[in-house]
Amino acid sequence: MIELLNVTKSFKTKNKTIQALADVSLTVEKGEIFGVIGTSGAGKSTLIRCVNLLEKPNDGKVIVDNVELTKLSDAQLTLERRKIAMIFQHFNLLSSRTVFDNIAFPLELEGKSKSEIKEKVNGLLELVGLNEKAKDYPANLSGGQKQRVAIARALANDPKVLLCDEATSALDPATTKSILKLLKSINQKLNLTILLITHEMEVIKTICDKVAVIDHGKLVEQGNIEQIFTNPQQEITKGFIQSSLNIELPLVYQNSLSIGDSGNNNPLVKFMLTGNNDQSFVISNLFEKFQIKAKVISAQLEYVGSLSFGVLLVELQGKNINEALAYLENEYSNTEILGYVG
Amino acid sequence: MSDSIINLLFQGTIETIVMTLVSGFFGFLLGLPTGIFLFLTRKGQLLENKVSHQIVSVIVNIFRSIPFIILIVWMIPFTRTIVGTSIGVAAALVPLSVGSAPFIARLVENSLLEIPSGLIEAARSMGAKPLQIIRKVLLPEALPSLINNVSITLITLVGYSAMGGAVGAGGLGQVGYQYGYIGYDFAVMNSVLVLLIILVFIIQLAGDFLSKKFNHR
Numbered sequence: 001m002i003e004l005l006n007v008t009k010s011f012k013t014k015n016k017t018i019q020a021l022a023d024v025s026l027t028v029e030k031g032e033i034f035g036v037i038g039t040s041g042a043g044k045s046t047l048i049r050c051v052n053l054l055e056k057p058n059d060g061k062v063i064v065d066n067v068e069l070t071k072l073s074d075a076q077l078t079l080e081r082r083k084i085a086m087i088f089q090h091f092n093l094l095s096s097r098t099v100f101d102n103i104a105f106p107l108e109l110e111g112k113s114k115s116e117i118k119e120k121v122n123g124l125l126e127l128v129g130l131n132e133k134a135k136d137y138p139a140n141l142s143g144g145q146k147q148r149v150a151i152a153r154a155l156a157n158d159p160k161v162l163l164c165d166e167a168t169s170a171l172d173p174a175t176t177k178s179i180l181k182l183l184k185s186i187n188q189k190l191n192l193t194i195l196l197i198t199h200e201m202e203v204i205k206t207i208c209d210k211v212a213v214i215d216h217g218k219l220v221e222q223g224n225i226e227q228i229f230t231n232p233q234q235e236i237t238k239g240f241i242q243s244s245l246n247i248e249l250p251l252v253y254q255n256s257l258s259i260g261d262s263g264n265n266n267p268l269v270k271f272m273l274t275g276n277n278d279q280s281f282v283i284s285n286l287f288e289k290f291q292i293k294a295k296v297i298s299a300q301l302e303y304v305g306s307l308s309f310g311v312l313l314v315e316l317q318g319k320n321i322n323e324a325l326a327y328l329e330n331e332y333s334n335t336e337i338l339g340y341v342g
Numbered sequence: 343m344s345d346s347i348i349n350l351l352f353q354g355t356i357e358t359i360v361m362t363l364v365s366g367f368f369g370f371l372l373g374l375p376t377g378i379f380l381f382l383t384r385k386g387q388l389l390e391n392k393v394s395h396q397i398v399s400v401i402v403n404i405f406r407s408i409p410f411i412i413l414i415v416w417m418i419p420f421t422r423t424i425v426g427t428s429i430g431v432a433a434a435l436v437p438l439s440v441g442s443a444p445f446i447a448r449l450v451e452n453s454l455l456e457i458p459s460g461l462i463e464a465a466r467s468m469g470a471k472p473l474q475i476i477r478k479v480l481l482p483e484a485l486p487s488l489i490n491n492v493s494i495t496l497i498t499l500v501g502y503s504a505m506g507g508a509v510g511a512g513g514l515g516q517v518g519y520q521y522g523y524i525g526y527d528f529a530v531m532n533s534v535l536v537l538l539i540i541l542v543f544i545i546q547l548a549g550d551f552l553s554k555k556f557n558h559r
Contacts, residue, residue, distance in 0.1 A: 096485060
């Protein structure tokens with residue numbers, strides 16, 4: 001549905017050229033939710049703006065629903081954009097219009113009749129759960145409600161694709177969840193293709209089918225989220241995954257932790273589970289193989305589709321500690337001894 | 343104060359109001375599109391065009407540098423060809439409109455610059471044509487600020503028209519100049535002053551009220 005082929009974009013400032021996108025190619029299938037993750041400045045905003053040509057690429061092709069946008073005239077492009085909806089981090093609602101009139105805006109552009117607009121807008125208000133706010137101005141809405149209005153506005157022209165530019169980055173975690181849920185339900189109900197960019201792995205994990213990682217204007221890794229989450233290849237990808245799994249050593253352990261082993265201390269070990277079903281049996285494996293008792297101190301497990309992955313922090317107790325540590329290092333990724341406790 | 347003087351002041355007030363409103367109208371007729379053009383041709387805007395922006399910008403700056411009292415005199419030949427005379431209310435309208443237009447253009451440009459750029463981007467992403475963006479995004483979003491500009495302009499025009507009284511424009515300025523200054527009549531001078539102050543206050547209050555009414559930010 002969306003195809004970027006070797007898209008390149010650079011910006012010229014006074015004394016240097018900044019390469020925002022370097023030879024970026026990606027394909028988003030119909031009905032898919034595709035996420036692009038990257039740190040700020042990685043080029044993700046430019047990437048999503050290249051899809052509807054708010055930024056014109058220097059080179060490469062952009063194809064949406066079999067129309068090669070990069071070939072169109074400005075006037076043709078304007079009309080084509082009406083089928084490519086977009087929502088933004090800061091919502092970008094018109095402050096001079098009520099909620100109803102904001103949603104009506106794209107319909108007015110199309111020259112729809114008053115009665116058509118009324119029917120369509122009321123349906124959309126229903127869909128995003130804001131019937132009661134129809135006559136309010138955006139200034140009186142919460143962030144989450146504003147994004148709901150923006151989503152309703154985006155859907156008004158029955159778009160083929162929806163572009164989400166950091167749509168939840170300005171929202172608190174609970175509101176983020178509800179907006180993501182809404183996006184997912186729209187995706188399923190309308191079979192709407194969604195391309196989103198974000199810097200939060202949480203967003204990718206919650207709703208995406210596929211993910212691409214962007215770094216310094218290049219897509220360094222892409223694939224199904226199961227694949228990326230359980231078997232990341234690039235350091236930056238691993239970093240994103242780890243940042244979504246943060247467990248901290250409980251305070252009581254932090255105080256009694258010593259760096260070296262004074263003889264009969266127990267190691268605190270942190271390691272990652274990466275979706276391999278057998279790995280989930282780590283506690284019983286340690287006991288059966290090495291008679292090691294593993295005391296779980298902290299753990300976080302997440303599900304991506306049917307696969308689980310996560311991080312586990314355990315204290316190992318028993319005689320065959322070294323063998324057990326070797327086993328963990330071999331079988332699990334990112335195994336790390338945080339210290340020893342008495 | 344004699345009836346004839348009161349009559350004169352009343353006549354002057356009406357003339358000042360007419361000059362202010364009519365030249366304000368024509369000023370905006372010229373200034374609003376110019377301001378929109380200046381904004382749209384700026385770097386990074388919808389119709390970015392450095393050359394046309396510079397040209398219009400320079401013309402606007404030139405007209406803004408000319409002191410109003412000199413503009414009136416300088417424009418006399420042009421005024422004559424348009425309204426047929428260089429004296430009175432009708433003649434004053436020409437320099438007042440021309441003099442306020444560049445001022446208005448800059449005010450409008452500034453108002454439009456206050457609009458968050460994300461709104462224009464969103465409108466573009468929805469497939470709005472440039473004219474639709476001007477009509478449905480730029481002007482409505484800037485309306486409260488534009489209304490403030492109208493009051494600023496009208497108040498400036500009250501002052502300009504009074505100034506014009508010294509060189510043949512009608513209105514309170516002429517009354518104050520002729521009867522107050524030349525005729526050395528303090529009562530007339532002060533009455534003119536009070537009337538001008540009242541006029542300015544009414545414009546400011548009305549502007550504030552309307553601007554607030556249309557501000558939903």
